[in-house]
Amino acid sequence: MKTRNALMRWLAKRIDKIIVVAGYCVLFLLLLTLVPGILYQERLVEVGIWQETREIKNDHFIVRYAMNSGDNKPTILSPSEEELLAVDGWESTITVDNSARSFWDHTFRSYATEDSVRHNMGWENYQLMQTSTLCDNYVTIGYKFYSHENTRLTLNLKHRYENYSLLIWDNVAVNQQGAAAQPKYRVEAGLSFSENVQHVWDNAPYWVNLTCSLDNIEENRWYQIAQLTVSYSTLPQWMS
Amino acid sequence: MNLNHPLDLQTWQGLYVDLGNNRSPYDTLENLTADARATLGAGWSGTDAYMYYTYPPMLMMIHYPFAKLYALFYPPVPLNFSPVGVDPYPQVPLLLNFLFKLPIFLADIGIALLLYKMTKRSEKTVVAFLFNPLVILVSACWMFDSIAAFFLLLATYLFERKRYDLSAVSLAFGFLTKIFPIFALPIFCTEFIRQRSWKFVRYAFIFGLVSALVIAPFWSGVKLSFEYQAAREPSGLTPLNFTVVLQEAGVSQSTLDELKFAILPVIGTFLLVMGMSAIYAYLSKKEMSLRRKILITLVVYFMVSKNVHEPHILTLIPFFLLELHESSTLDKRIHYHVIWILPFIYAAVGVPLIRFLYGYIDPNVLRLFESQALPSGIVLAQGIVLGAVVIMFYAALSSLLITLIRGKPPVPIEALKRLRK
Numbered sequence: 001m002k003t004r005n006a007l008m009r010w011l012a013k014r015i016d017k018i019i020v021v022a023g024y025c026v027l028f029l030l031l032l033t034l035v036p037g038i039l040y041q042e043r044l045v046e047v048g049i050w051q052e053t054r055e056i057k058n059d060h061f062i063v064r065y066a067m068n069s070g071d072n073k074p075t076i077l078s079p080s081e082e083e084l085l086a087v088d089g090w091e092s093t094i095t096v097d098n099s100a101r102s103f104w105d106h107t108f109r110s111y112a113t114e115d116s117v118r119h120n121m122g123w124e125n126y127q128l129m130q131t132s133t134l135c136d137n138y139v140t141i142g143y144k145f146y147s148h149e150n151t152r153l154t155l156n157l158k159h160r161y162e163n164y165s166l167l168i169w170d171n172v173a174v175n176q177q178g179a180a181a182q183p184k185y186r187v188e189a190g191l192s193f194s195e196n197v198q199h200v201w202d203n204a205p206y207w208v209n210l211t212c213s214l215d216n217i218e219e220n221r222w223y224q225i226a227q228l229t230v231s232y233s234t235l236p237q238w239m240s
Numbered sequence: 241m242n243l244n245h246p247l248d249l250q251t252w253q254g255l256y257v258d259l260g261n262n263r264s265p266y267d268t269l270e271n272l273t274a275d276a277r278a279t280l281g282a283g284w285s286g287t288d289a290y291m292y293y294t295y296p297p298m299l300m301m302i303h304y305p306f307a308k309l310y311a312l313f314y315p316p317v318p319l320n321f322s323p324v325g326v327d328p329y330p331q332v333p334l335l336l337n338f339l340f341k342l343p344i345f346l347a348d349i350g351i352a353l354l355l356y357k358m359t360k361r362s363e364k365t366v367v368a369f370l371f372n373p374l375v376i377l378v379s380a381c382w383m384f385d386s387i388a389a390f391f392l393l394l395a396t397y398l399f400e401r402k403r404y405d406l407s408a409v410s411l412a413f414g415f416l417t418k419i420f421p422i423f424a425l426p427i428f429c430t431e432f433i434r435q436r437s438w439k440f441v442r443y444a445f446i447f448g449l450v451s452a453l454v455i456a457p458f459w460s461g462v463k464l465s466f467e468y469q470a471a472r473e474p475s476g477l478t479p480l481n482f483t484v485v486l487q488e489a490g491v492s493q494s495t496l497d498e499l500k501f502a503i504l505p506v507i508g509t510f511l512l513v514m515g516m517s518a519i520y521a522y523l524s525k526k527e528m529s530l531r532r533k534i535l536i537t538l539v540v541y542f543m544v545s546k547n548v549h550e551p552h553i554l555t556l557i558p559f560f561l562l563e564l565h566e567s568s569t570l571d572k573r574i575h576y577h578v579i580w581i582l583p584f585i586y587a588a589v590g591v592p593l594i595r596f597l598y599g600y601i602d603p604n605v606l607r608l609f610e611s612q613a614l615p616s617g618i619v620l621a622q623g624i625v626l627g628a629v630v631i632m633f634y635a636a637l638s639s640l641l642i643t644l645i646r647g648k649p650p651v652p653i654e655a656l657k658r659l660r661k
C-alpha cells in the first residue's frame with residue numbers, strides 16, 4: 001500500500017513531464033513510419049500474381065490479364081469432401097476496337113486486392129474498368145464504363161479460357177434491364193460458343209463477344225455494362 | 241426536413257441501403273475504395289479511401305433498426321455512387337431524411353437537457369444552444385456531430401457526478417460515433433491522477449474494452465476509415481488548407497498532389513501530437529473545472545487538426561455555453577459568437593448555402609453553383625472570403641485559448657451558494 005501511494009505521488013508530481021516524454025515517443029514512432037524498412041509499410045497492394053500483356057494491332061488493341069490464384073484458388077470438392085479440382089488461375093482478354101484511336105493515347109491503371117483485381121483503361125473522355133472477383137467456387141467479372149461527355153464507343157470484349165478447361169460459362173448477365181430504363185444506352189451481347197461440355201474438354205478457346213454502344217451520356221457516373229459469372233463444372237462421369 | 245449536403249446524403253442513402261440489405265457499409269467502402277484507386281485522373285484518387293462511410297461503427301449500429309424499418313417501405317435498390325471527384329445529387333424519400341435525422345434531433349434534445357442540469361436549470365443556456373444557427377444548420381441539414389457531442393457531454397456530466405464507469409462507457413460511445421472525443425480521454429485520466437487516485441486505470445480499461453468490443457467485428461473497415469482520416473488532404477478551417485492558393489498561383493498538379501496527400505498529412509499528424517501533448521501536460525496539474533479543461537482541449541484540437549470542418553465546431557458550443565454560464569465576460573461572449581459565426585459563413589460561402597436546398601431545386605440549377613461552373617472572378621472572390629475566414633477563425637481560437645488560460649478559475653457554484661448564505 002505504501003509503495004502504491006508512493007508511486008501515485010511520484011506519478012502525480014511528474015505527470016506533465018511524463019506526458020511530454022510520451023508525446024516525444026509518439027513523434028519518434030511517427031518518424032519511424034516514414035523511414036523505409038523500419039515501421040514504414042509500402043501502401044501498394046501486392047499485384048505480383050497478376051500479369052498484364054498488351055498487343056497492338058492495326059485496328060484494335062488487346063490487353064490480356066492472367067491471374068495465378070495462389071492461395072486463394074477455388075476448389076471443387078466431391079460429396080466426400082475429396083478435392084477434385086483446384087483452379088490455378090484464369091486469363092481474361094479485353095479487345096478494344098481502336099480503328100479511330102491511337103493505342104499510345106491510352107493510359108492504364110490496375111489495382112488488386114486479396115480476392116479481386118481492377119483493370120482500368122482510359123482514353124481522353126472515357127474509362128473502361130474490368131473488375132474480377134474470385135469467390136469460393138466462381139469468379140465474377142464486371143464491366144463498367146465512365147465518360148465525361150457524350151461518347152459513342154464500340155467495344156469488343158473477349159474472354160478466352162483454354163488452359164483451364166473445366167471452367168464453363170455459367171451465366172452471362174448483361175444490363176438489358178438497365179438499358180430499358182435508360183433508352184439512350186444500348187448493350188448487346190452474344191456468346192460465340194456453344195455450351196457443349198465435351199467441347200470444353202477439347203481445350204478449345206472460348207470467347208464471349210460483348211458489343212456495346214453508348215449514346216447521349218448526360219450523367220457523370222459509371223455505367224454498369226455487364227456482369228459475368230464464371231463457375232466451375234464438376235468432373236464428368238467418364239473422368240471420375 | 242429535405243435539406244441536405246448532397247455529398248453526405250449520398251453516404252446516408254448508401255448506409256440505409258447497405259443496412260437494409262444486412263450488408264456492412266465497410267464492405268461497400270472497401271469496394272468503392274478499390275474502384276477509386278483504379279480510377280484514372282479523378283480528383284480524389286490520391287486519397288486512401290472513397291469518401292463513403294469512413295466513421296467508427298456506432299452510427300451504423302444506431303441506424304440499423306431505422307434502416308430495417310425503412311426497407312419495409314422502400315425495398316433496397318442497387319446503389320449508384322458518383323465517380324470520385326463528381327458531386328452527387330441523390331434524390332431520397334422524405335422518410336429516409338426523417339429516420340436519419342431522428343437520432344440527431346434526439347441528441348440535440350439530450351444536449352439541451354444536460355445543459356439544463358449542468359447549469360442548475362438555466363433556460364437561457366438551453367435556448368442559446370437549441371437556437372444557435374450553426375447547430376440548426378449542422379443538425380437539420382448536414383451531419384451527426386450532435387450525437388458525438390452528446391456522448392462527450394454526458395461523459396463529462398457523469399464524471400462530475402462521480403459515476404465514473406458510466407462516464408467511461410459514454411466517452412467510448414462518443415469515440416465510436418466520431419473519432420474526436422478520444423482526445424478528451426487523457427483529460428479525464430489526468431483528473432484522477434491530479435486527485436492521486438488509481439481510478440484512471442479502471443476508467444481507461446473500461447473505455448478501451450467497450451471500444452475494442454464494438455470495433456473488433458469491423459476491424460478491417462474501421463482501419464481503412466482511420467487510414468483515410470489520417471491521410472486525407474487538409475481541409476476546412478485550418479491554415480494547412482492553403483493548397484487552394486497555390487493552385488490559383490499556377491503550381492503544377494503533381495506538386496499539389498505531393499503536398500496534399502503526402503507532405504501535409506504528415507505535418508498535420510506531427511502538429512496534432514505536439515499540440516495535444518503540450519495541452520495535456522499543461523492542464524494535468526491545473527486547478528480548473530473539468531468542463532473548462534475539455535473546452536480548452538477542444539480549442540487546441542481545432543487549432544492543430546488538419547481537418548476542421550464546419551460541423552465539427554458544434555461540439556464547442558455546449559462546452560462554451562457552460563463556460564459562459566460559469567463565468568461570463570464580454571470578452572468571452574464576443575469569442576463565443578465569433579466562434580460559431582465564422583464556420584457558418586464558411587459553409588454559406590463554401591458549400592454554398594443554396595446547395596443545402598437541393599431537395600427543392602433542380603440539380604441542373606445547383607450545378608451552376610459548383611466551383612468548376614462558376615466564373616473565375618466569383619471563384620476568386622469566394623476563395624478570398626474563405627481564406628479570410630480561415631485566418632480570422634484561427635486568430636479567434638488563439639485569442640480564446642489565451643483568454644481561457646489566463647482567466648480566473650470559476651468559483652464552484654456550491655461554494656458561491658455557501659458564501660451567499
